[in-house]
Structures are given as structure tokens and as C-alpha cells.
Amino acid sequence: MPDRLVVLYRGNRPPATALIERLADTVYATEEELPYLLPGADALLAWVTITPAIREAWPDNPDKAPRWVHAASAGVDSFLFPALVEDPGVVLTNARGVYDQPTAEYVLGLILALAKDFPGTWEHQQRREWRPRPSDSITGRTALVWGTGPIGRAVARLLRAAGMLVRGAGRTARAVDPDFGMIHGPTTLPSALAEADYVVLAAPLTQDTRGMVDASVLAAMKPGARLINVGRGGLVDEQALVDHLAAGRLAGAALDVFGQEPLPTRSPLWDMPGVMISPHTAGETTSEREALIEVFLDNLTRHIEGRPLRNVVDKRRGYVVDMTHPA
Structure with a gap:
């Protein structure tokens, strides 16, 4: 079980919180609370992804930074700041496939x-x-x-x-x-x-x-x-x-x-x-939240069991490299 999973949310928490809490020691953070709760966490689920809050709350000490960050989105541009990109110990995954x-x-x-x-x-x-x-x-x-x-x-x-x-x-x-x-x-x-x-x-x-x-x-x-x-x-x-x-x-x-x-x-x-x-809604559907959490739960289980994660982002390129059709 991860030492601590921080879930960044705005408004409503993600679905399946009971299941997440059974799998991990979970704390929930708004964008304002994130600077106080992120340091020392093992993993971060960014349910909010278009925000400067993650970059601003990222610990100065790499030893205090999470080792795994999951973006509940396809785009990860908000996560490509130097401290995260340049730390080889931080794995970034996304919701590739949902949208x-x-x-x-x-x-x-x-x-x-x-x-x-x-x-x-x-x-x-x-x-x-x-x-x-x-x-x-x-x-x-x-x-x-x-x-x-x-x-x-x-x-x-x-x-x-x-x-x-x-x-x-x-x-x-x-x-x-x-x-x-x-x-x-x-x-x-x-x-x-x-x-x-x-x-x-x-x-x-x-x-x-x-x-x-x-x-x-x-x-x-x-x-x-x-x-x-x-x-x-x-x-x-x-x-x-x-x-x-x-x-x-x-x-x-x-x-x-x-x-x-x-x-x-x-x-x-x-x-x-x-x-x-249109207001950034091209990929949104009524079943979007459930699809997003399904990808995360699969990766959380893999993280706990020490298996390779899905949708690992090449942080230098800014996207997941598909070896079937490499860009």
C-alpha cells in the first residue's frame, strides 16, 4: 500500500472513493490545501489537471516529492515543469484512451x-x-x-x-x-x-x-x-x-x-x-468520470503490486510514446 496518496480535486471528489481508500492511505486536497498535503506523499492523483497548483505546491526537496503522479486527462502540459520533468524518480501517467x-x-x-x-x-x-x-x-x-x-x-x-x-x-x-x-x-x-x-x-x-x-x-x-x-x-x-x-x-x-x-x-x-x-468539452461524456477512475484504479493496483504502469508519459516529449506508431 502506498504510504500516502493525495487526491487533488475541485468541487466534487472522484467516484469510487471507498475503493481508493481501501487500496491506499488517502487524503483529499483542494488546490489551496495542496502545498500542505503534497510533501511526503508517495503518489498524487490529479483529478484537476489544468491548474498551476501542482507546480506551485511541488516540494523543493526531491525526497519529499511523490514518486508517481497520475493525470486524469490526456494532456499533461500543466505537469511539464522542470522539477517534475527532470526528476528521474517521478513517473507521470495519464488517461490515454479515455477521450x-x-x-x-x-x-x-x-x-x-x-x-x-x-x-x-x-x-x-x-x-x-x-x-x-x-x-x-x-x-x-x-x-x-x-x-x-x-x-x-x-x-x-x-x-x-x-x-x-x-x-x-x-x-x-x-x-x-x-x-x-x-x-x-x-x-x-x-x-x-x-x-x-x-x-x-x-x-x-x-x-x-x-x-x-x-x-x-x-x-x-x-x-x-x-x-x-x-x-x-x-x-x-x-x-x-x-x-x-x-x-x-x-x-x-x-x-x-x-x-x-x-x-x-x-x-x-x-x-x-x-x-x-465550445468550452473545452470535446472529450467529455456522461460516463467520463467512471472511465477516468477505471484507468487510475488499474494503475493504482499495478503500483501497489510493483507491476509496470499503463500510459507512462515520456516527460521530455510530453506524451505517451506508442511503439506501434511512434511519433
């Missing part, structure tokens, strides 16, 4: 909503206006999925099933890939952007990917294309996106994540034509 299919479904829904202009239909309904108009078809359209991890692959499979031509973009080019058909690397990325009707961002936020969609990338996109971001807000230069949307180079965007969340009310993105905004 793949829900996010893929959400992306397909966003593409259909943009192509069929569902927001416009809803506005006309609210005004009781009968306004027939044609809509775009997604069959045969090209989607470039930027990010070839499990979420990107789930997106690619679903978009292909819907009749779209799908390509991937990642660190390593591949001429043949089972999910993407082919994957573009940095050299052929500009030509891939120029051909894509939809560019879907599903990459993790790391030092290498922060700000990767800048003015030059947006300028390389096909005129009239649409950008969808279900990765992290920090992937995109938001001001450059606003400028390209305002200039009419892009037909629109569907954004689920932002550099600052909640998105400030003063952001021009709220009112821009062709832009859909």
Missing part, C-alpha cells in the same frame, strides 16, 4: 455543423425565418489531422468512415499508414495545408508544438478552409487566427480550447462569422 472516440465524434459533429451551417439554421429558427439554402458536402473533402496520437487516429478513422479523404501531419513522415493513409512531416506540411479543406489540431501541447499554428501556417492553408482545434489552445496564435478570419482567407473555425480559459468575453472570436466556440 479518443468521444473527441473523434465531436470533431465529426463540428465538421458537419460547419459544412451544413447548423449555427445559421438555429439563428433563423430563433427569428422564425424560413430561409432555404444549399450546404456543403463533406464527402470527398480533405481533412488534415495534425497530431498522430490515439486521439488523432480515432478522428482519422471516423472521418474516413464519413467519406472524407484523410491525411496526417506529425513529427515523422510515413508514406503508408493504416489510419491516415499517409503522414506528412515538416517538409511536406505546406503542400498538405494547401490541399486541406479542414485542418484538425489534435496534438499535445509541448515545447515543440506551442504556437505551431502561426501566421505563416495560416497563410499556407487553402483559401476557404476551416480550422478545428480540439488539442490545446496554446497550439494556435489566436491573434493571427483572428486576423486571417477577419481578412476572409479562412471560411471559419471550430475552437474547443484556448490560450486563456475561460475565453475572455472581450475576445473577438466570440462574434466572428463562421466561428464556433
Whole structure:
């Protein structure tokens, strides 16, 4: 049994607390309480993941830092601070696999909503206006999925099933890939952007990917294309996106994540034509909490028994390396 497991929560505690408490000496901490309860803990379950609290509460003495940190999320950018990354004795795991299919479904829904202009239909309904108009078809359209991890692959499979031509973009080019058909690397990325009707961002936020969609990338996109971001807000230069949307180079965007969340009310993105905004909910489902705790409980059992943990993050890269499809 771990000496002590700290569960970081906000609002509601995770499900299955009775089972967690039977397996480990468990204490619960809010973000304010974490600096007092984290030092000396053996493990940390971060039920809250988008927060500076873990970095701020991390013990200065490495001997007092937890040896295992589990993030109840797919993204781990909040955990990639030097003290955690550079300590070889700290293992970081995540909830890889939980969000793949829900996010893929959400992306397909966003593409259909943009192509069929569902927001416009809803506005006309609210005004009781009968306004027939044609809509775009997604069959045969090209989607470039930027990010070839499990979420990107789930997106690619679903978009292909819907009749779209799908390509991937990642660190390593591949001429043949089972999910993407082919994957573009940095050299052929500009030509891939120029051909894509939809560019879907599903990459993790790391030092290498922060700000990767800048003015030059947006300028390389096909005129009239649409950008969808279900990765992290920090992937995109938001001001450059606003400028390209305002200039009419892009037909629109569907954004689920932002550099600052909640998105400030003063952001021009709220009112821009062709832009859909959602509050970081692409992967959320009614069964999300149960799926997240199932992954954690499996790893907690493995931790107690001394077996290898699932979903171990490569802290230098910022994501779990899939040796079947290494990025």
C-alpha cells in the first residue's frame, strides 16, 4: 500500500472513493490545501489537471516529492515543469484512451455543423425565418489531422468512415499508414495545408508544438478552409487566427480550447462569422468520470503490486510514446 496518496480535486471528489481508500492511505486536497498535503506523499492523483497548483505546491526537496503522479486527462502540459520533468524518480501517467472516440465524434459533429451551417439554421429558427439554402458536402473533402496520437487516429478513422479523404501531419513522415493513409512531416506540411479543406489540431501541447499554428501556417492553408482545434489552445496564435478570419482567407473555425480559459468575453472570436466556440468539452461524456477512475484504479493496483504502469508519459516529449506508431 502506498504510504500516502493525495487526491487533488475541485468541487466534487472522484467516484469510487471507498475503493481508493481501501487500496491506499488517502487524503483529499483542494488546490489551496495542496502545498500542505503534497510533501511526503508517495503518489498524487490529479483529478484537476489544468491548474498551476501542482507546480506551485511541488516540494523543493526531491525526497519529499511523490514518486508517481497520475493525470486524469490526456494532456499533461500543466505537469511539464522542470522539477517534475527532470526528476528521474517521478513517473507521470495519464488517461490515454479515455477521450479518443468521444473527441473523434465531436470533431465529426463540428465538421458537419460547419459544412451544413447548423449555427445559421438555429439563428433563423430563433427569428422564425424560413430561409432555404444549399450546404456543403463533406464527402470527398480533405481533412488534415495534425497530431498522430490515439486521439488523432480515432478522428482519422471516423472521418474516413464519413467519406472524407484523410491525411496526417506529425513529427515523422510515413508514406503508408493504416489510419491516415499517409503522414506528412515538416517538409511536406505546406503542400498538405494547401490541399486541406479542414485542418484538425489534435496534438499535445509541448515545447515543440506551442504556437505551431502561426501566421505563416495560416497563410499556407487553402483559401476557404476551416480550422478545428480540439488539442490545446496554446497550439494556435489566436491573434493571427483572428486576423486571417477577419481578412476572409479562412471560411471559419471550430475552437474547443484556448490560450486563456475561460475565453475572455472581450475576445473577438466570440462574434466572428463562421466561428464556433465550445468550452473545452470535446472529450467529455456522461460516463467520463467512471472511465477516468477505471484507468487510475488499474494503475493504482499495478503500483501497489510493483507491476509496470499503463500510459507512462515520456516527460521530455510530453506524451505517451506508442511503439506501434511512434511519433
